[in-house]
Each structure stands twice: as C-alpha cells, then as structure tokens.
Amino acid sequence: MPDLSSGGRFGAALREILADTTAFSRHQEANMRPETVEALGAKIVDSGVKYIYYMLPTLGSRTVAKVVPAELYKRMLKKGIAFHRTALTDLQTSREGELIGGGVDAHEFWGLPDPETFQVLPWDTEVGRIFCTAYDPPHLDEGGGRLIPLDTRALFKAAHRGFTERTGLELRSGLEPEMTWVGPGIEVVSKEDQSPAYQVENLEKMRPVYKKVISYGQALDFTMIQGDYEDDGQIELNWDYDRAELTAERMTTYRQICKQVARELGLQASFMAKPYNGKMGNGCHHNLSLWRVTGDGEDENVIEDGRVELHATETARHAIGGMLLHTPGSMLVMGSTVNSYKRYWDAGQFAPSGADWGLDTRGVAIRISANGRMEYRLPDASVNPYLSHLYLLAAIEHGLEAQLDPGDPGEPSAVLDGVVVPNTLGSAIEAFEADEYLMGAIPEELTRIFLQLKRDEWARYCGQISQWEFDQYWEAIP
Known part of the structure; x- marks a missing residue:
C-alpha cells in the first residue's frame, strides 16, 4: 500500500522533477538547436505571421501572454518571456490587500517557448501563438532553473x-x-417545463456561431466531431479525444475561439458553471481511457476487452475506485468557483452529486456510456483542464497501484463507505485539505496557493449581502 501522506509514487516522482535545477538550461539548449531554430523560422515565414503571442495558462484557467514581433523568434527561443510570478495566480489580491502568490516582492518567472506549439490564429493570420513553460530564473541563488509548479500545463x-x-x-x-x-x-421560446434541447430550429438560430467555432477549430487542428443544442442559449461542440495534455491544450484554445466568435457576432459567450436556476448548468464531462502504446500503431485501450455488453473491466474498476475515493478531495479543482456548486443543488438538471458510478445513467459521478470509456461528470466548464487531469491522473494511479474496488453500480464497496461529495466551495476547501494522498501527490506550493485563492473567494462570497436575503428578511419581522 503506498504511503498516503506522501502521495505514493506519484508524489515522489513529481518532487524529483521539481527539484531539477537543470530544467531551464536543457529546454533552452533544445530550443537553440539549429534544426529547431530553422524549422520555426520557416513556419513563421511561410505563414506570413507578423506578431506572436507567447502565452501560458494560469492557475485559475485564464491565459496570460506577451505579444512580440515575429522576427524576434530566435531571441525568444533563447530568452523567452518574463512575467511577475503572480501572473500565474491570476494577479489576485486578497481581501487583506496581499497579492496572492508571493506579494509585490515576488521574483519574475521566465517562460521559454515550446516551438512545436506554434499555430496561426485563423481569425487574423498575421497573428500566431506559442505556448511557453515557466521556470524560476537560473540566476536565483537557490532553486534557479527549476520548473514552477504553478505552471499547470507543464x-x-x-x-x-x-x-x-x-x-x-x-x-x-x-x-x-x-x-x-x-x-x-x-433567443429561445419554449413551452413551460419543456426543454429546447436538440431542436434543429434552435441549432439554426446558432448557425452563425457553430459555423465559425467549428471552422476556427478545424484551422487549429481540432478534429471537430459533433455538436448539439442543450438548453436556452447553451450549445456543446465536441472534438475528438487525444492524449490528455493535447485535449487540455485544445480546451484552452477552444475558450479563446469562442470569445473571438462572440466578439465577431456581437454576442456574449460564457463558461460560467450555472448561469440560471431551472436550466442546465455548463458541465465539462471528462471522457477518460487508458492506453498501452505499442509503438507499432496498434495501441491498446486497456479498459476495453472486447465484450459486447456494457461493463467495466478490472483495470477500469481500479481506476474508478481511485477517482471516486478522491472525489471529495479533488472537488475544489473540479468545481473551482462558488457558482460551481449551484449545479448540484438544482434538482433535475442532470448534474451528479454523489461519489458513485453506473452503466449509462446520468445521475452518477462516473458513467460507463460505452465500453472502453469512463465519463467523469463532475467538472464544470470553468475548470482548469490541466489541473483536473492532474488530479484525476493522481487518483487513477492510486486506484491502479492499490487495486481499489469501487463495488458494483449502486452498491459502493467498503473503500467508498462514508465518501461524501462537498456541496459548497467551503466544504470543498475542507475536503481538499483532508485528502492526505492528494495533498502529498500534488506539489505543496500549488496546493498552498490554490487554497489561499479559494479561501479568499469563499470569504468574499460569505461577506456579500444578496437580493435573496433582502427578499427573505427585510420585511420578515414582526
């Protein structure tokens, strides 16, 4: 049984990676190889790009960037961009006036570009983008050159x-x-208590939106596969599955695509988890599979064994056991805002609220909707996809390593006895801190600062007086 307090093999391996003070220099050396410089230069010239965003995702799932003239790509490959360290924590100031993530005295981080991520933005082909990886500057006396754990993508x-x-x-x-x-x-008009979902008339109203979103996605190497209308103003457009880090990267890009389309069409587009009562919230189900890469093009999905009936293999069951056991501890990531938890309180809107699993039923946390795929239904659309995949990966490894048994659908095992999913941001904060395995598996700096951000958000919310309170109490007495 792995040492829960240290996060098992997962935590030990990450600590070793983050202790490497040669990470920056090795990345820089790779960037300056003649073939790398030449290849990026050729792509830039051939594309006609004149400006490039050098960008990183933040802890709160925003994206920060600097724009640089394209001809300076060689300089950028070597030196990268520099930001105040708190850019990675959304430049958020606490209620007490402290800049979370290090304060005003925090040193800069250096972001080296990952040249393979260069792409042209299809809505303005004179502009391109490249993702970067954040490091502590090599000149620091202690710890310089290391990967920064707040760079959730890296x-x-x-x-x-x-x-x-x-x-x-x-x-x-x-x-x-x-x-x-x-x-x-x-705008949609529908009968009382009747859902507008799937109607072609509503898709037609959204035709200008989905045409632009799909075409921009395709231009950025998405394999767009399908989409539908789900509730008032709510659409879901899907792209094909891939390695999890590529999927997370595409989610970051997808948000930028949607915001751009909204600007072009004079609309507003929001990934807010629960905009309206009585309507479905904006979820972001994660469909997961585990693959053994053979190297000969015949990769094997190890949670699929060829049986026709809907089922979960032993490997899938162990992974499910890990994910469900750590669902309370990871909910602060999966539902990262005060608003996230309104999804689970609004009955009848297809949002799960328990640590359970089942076969093709939408009321559970993990749904086996097709053989070879585990649908984790708790994350919402405001989630940081790198962070959600990180926590799911840690939980899956625990499940595989310890061979955790989730029990049968509707009949949880003793391992899951007493597992309760938080239903407010405040209770999610408590569950996050109480999960010894995840607290040991994920870098201390990330968990500490993430907690500080979320405690501050919860305190701000608890201190706000709402219209609901006026309606309930202003004239209530005598």
Whole structure:
C-alpha cells in the first residue's frame, strides 16, 4: 500500500522533477538547436505571421501572454518571456490587500517557448501563438532553473510522462464543454417545463456561431466531431479525444475561439458553471481511457476487452475506485468557483452529486456510456483542464497501484463507505485539505496557493449581502 501522506509514487516522482535545477538550461539548449531554430523560422515565414503571442495558462484557467514581433523568434527561443510570478495566480489580491502568490516582492518567472506549439490564429493570420513553460530564473541563488509548479500545463505534462514510465499507460481524454451564449437573434421560446434541447430550429438560430467555432477549430487542428443544442442559449461542440495534455491544450484554445466568435457576432459567450436556476448548468464531462502504446500503431485501450455488453473491466474498476475515493478531495479543482456548486443543488438538471458510478445513467459521478470509456461528470466548464487531469491522473494511479474496488453500480464497496461529495466551495476547501494522498501527490506550493485563492473567494462570497436575503428578511419581522 503506498504511503498516503506522501502521495505514493506519484508524489515522489513529481518532487524529483521539481527539484531539477537543470530544467531551464536543457529546454533552452533544445530550443537553440539549429534544426529547431530553422524549422520555426520557416513556419513563421511561410505563414506570413507578423506578431506572436507567447502565452501560458494560469492557475485559475485564464491565459496570460506577451505579444512580440515575429522576427524576434530566435531571441525568444533563447530568452523567452518574463512575467511577475503572480501572473500565474491570476494577479489576485486578497481581501487583506496581499497579492496572492508571493506579494509585490515576488521574483519574475521566465517562460521559454515550446516551438512545436506554434499555430496561426485563423481569425487574423498575421497573428500566431506559442505556448511557453515557466521556470524560476537560473540566476536565483537557490532553486534557479527549476520548473514552477504553478505552471499547470507543464506540471501535468511532466506528471503524465512519469505516469507512463511507471505504468506503461497513457491517459487519453475527450471533453464535453457546454457553454451559454446570449445576444440578439438567438433567443429561445419554449413551452413551460419543456426543454429546447436538440431542436434543429434552435441549432439554426446558432448557425452563425457553430459555423465559425467549428471552422476556427478545424484551422487549429481540432478534429471537430459533433455538436448539439442543450438548453436556452447553451450549445456543446465536441472534438475528438487525444492524449490528455493535447485535449487540455485544445480546451484552452477552444475558450479563446469562442470569445473571438462572440466578439465577431456581437454576442456574449460564457463558461460560467450555472448561469440560471431551472436550466442546465455548463458541465465539462471528462471522457477518460487508458492506453498501452505499442509503438507499432496498434495501441491498446486497456479498459476495453472486447465484450459486447456494457461493463467495466478490472483495470477500469481500479481506476474508478481511485477517482471516486478522491472525489471529495479533488472537488475544489473540479468545481473551482462558488457558482460551481449551484449545479448540484438544482434538482433535475442532470448534474451528479454523489461519489458513485453506473452503466449509462446520468445521475452518477462516473458513467460507463460505452465500453472502453469512463465519463467523469463532475467538472464544470470553468475548470482548469490541466489541473483536473492532474488530479484525476493522481487518483487513477492510486486506484491502479492499490487495486481499489469501487463495488458494483449502486452498491459502493467498503473503500467508498462514508465518501461524501462537498456541496459548497467551503466544504470543498475542507475536503481538499483532508485528502492526505492528494495533498502529498500534488506539489505543496500549488496546493498552498490554490487554497489561499479559494479561501479568499469563499470569504468574499460569505461577506456579500444578496437580493435573496433582502427578499427573505427585510420585511420578515414582526
């Protein structure tokens, strides 16, 4: 049985990765190889790009960037961009006036570009983008040159590599990002208590939206596969599954696509988890599978064994056991905002609220909707996809390593006895801190700062006086 307090093999491996002070220099050396410089230069010239965003995702799932003239790509490959460290924590100031993540005296981080991520933005082909990886500057006396654990994109990539080395498996995923659009011309009228879902008339109203979103996605190498209308102003457009880090990266890009389309069409587009009572919230189901890569093009999905009837294999059951056991501890990531938990309180809107699993039923946390795929239904559309995949990967490895048994659908095992899913951000904070395994598996700096951000958000919410309170109490006495 792994040492829960240290996060097992998962936590030990990440600590080793984050202790490497040569990470920056090795990345820089790889960037400056003549063939790398030449290849990126050729792509830039051929594309006609004149400006490039050098960008990183933040802890709160925003994206920060600097724009640089394209001809300076050689300089950027070597030196990268520099930001104040608190850019990775959304430049959020606490209620007490402290800049969370290090304060005003925090040193800069250096972000080296990952040249293989260069792409042209299809809505303005003079602009391109490149993702970067954040490091502590090499000149620091202690710890310089190390990967910064607040760079969730880089951290998940590193964690996934280690997972594959230890297990021989890779995590693949496909997301279902729901979102809400509002604006002139797309209003919906439907009968009382009747859902507008799936109606072609409502898809027709959204035709300008989905045409642009799909075409921009295709131009950015998404394999767009399907989409539907789900509730008032809510659409879901899906792309094909892939390695989990690529899926997370595409989710970051998808949000930018949608915001751009909204600007072009004079609409508003939101990934807010629960915009309205009585309507479905915006979920982001994670469809997960584990693959053994053979190298000969015949990769094997190890949670599929060829049986026709709907089922979960032993490997899938162990993974499910890990994910369900750590659902309370990871809910602060899966439902990362105060608003996230309104999804679970609104009865009858297809949002799960328990640590359970089942076969093709939408009321559970993990649904086996097709053989070879585990649909984790708790995350919402505001989730940081790198962080959600990181926590799911840690939980899956625990399940595989300890061979955890989730029990049968509707009949949880003793391992899951007493597991309760938080239903407010405040209770999610408590469950997050109480999960010894996850607290040991995920880097201390990340958990500490994430907790500080979420405690501050919860305190701000608890201190707000709402219209509901006025309606309930203003004239209540005598």
